[in-house]
Amino acid sequence: MPYxxxxxxxxxxxxxxxxxxxxxxxVVLKYRHCDGNLxxxxxxxxxxxxxxTDQAQDVKKVEKLHGKLMRLMVSKETHSGxxxxx
Amino acid sequence: MVLLENDxxxxxxxRLFQKCRTSGSVVITLKKYDGRTxxxxxxxxxxxFEPADNKCLFRASDGKRKISTVVSTKEVIKFQMAYSNxxxxxxxxxxxxxxxxxxxxxxxxx
Numbered sequence: 001m002p003y004x005x006x007x008x009x010x011x012x013x014x015x016x017x018x019x020x021x022x023x024x025x026x027v028v029l030k031y032r033h034c035d036g037n038l039x040x041x042x043x044x045x046x047x048x049x050x051x052x053t054d055q056a057q058d059v060k061k062v063e064k065l066h067g068k069l070m071r072l073m074v075s076k077e078t079h080s081g082x083x084x085x086x
Numbered sequence: 087m088v089l090l091e092n093d094x095x096x097x098x099x100x101r102l103f104q105k106c107r108t109s110g111s112v113v114i115t116l117k118k119y120d121g122r123t124x125x126x127x128x129x130x131x132x133x134x135f136e137p138a139d140n141k142c143l144f145r146a147s148d149g150k151r152k153i154s155t156v157v158s159t160k161e162v163i164k165f166q167m168a169y170s171n172x173x174x175x176x177x178x179x180x181x182x183x184x185x186x187x188x189x190x191x192x193x194x195x196x
Binding site for chain 1: 106116117158165170
């Protein structure tokens with residue numbers, strides 16, 4: 001379960017992992033205020049990548065990555081099976 | 087596991103962050119969701135179920151209490167803004183990196 005050293009590598013790997021199988025991948029974020037650190041994990045239950053930080057500047061990056069993945073998850077509408085207007 | 091509306095989820099998440107300021111961690115999970123409410127059948131009749139492609143599931147926990155919400159395309163913009171603000175406001179216990187530290191007054195080692 002590799003911990004990445006740089007945010008850029010982690011973000012790239014996370015997005016790539018998500019695109020291989022969107023339904024399987026989940027993103028887990030753990031924040032500990034008392035210890036002052038933040039840990040993110042992206043996994044599809046086979047591959048797992050993690051990033052840990054205690055830097056305030058990374059909060060913005062984390063939150064941007066979350067937003068990006070969120071939008072990816074809700075946006076791919078290949079077939080709009082929900083709307084069935086006959 | 088409490089399933090909430092987006093707004094209630096954000097309110098509860100704020101409360102979780104506030105509760106865990108002195109000890110404990112807040113865990114947030116994000117996953118794509120296809121809207122299924124029944125378990126996957128073992129075999130036999132395949133899905134009489136149309137997987138929706140535009141939703142994601144948010145879960146949060148402080149170790150004791152669990153909350154969740156489903157976000158779909160229509161709500162994502164609003165939710166994402168509120169969620170980002172929330173994260174940025176509460177995850178403020180981390181070290182601020184000041185390399186050009188103005189610590190001239192302290193530690194004046196001669």
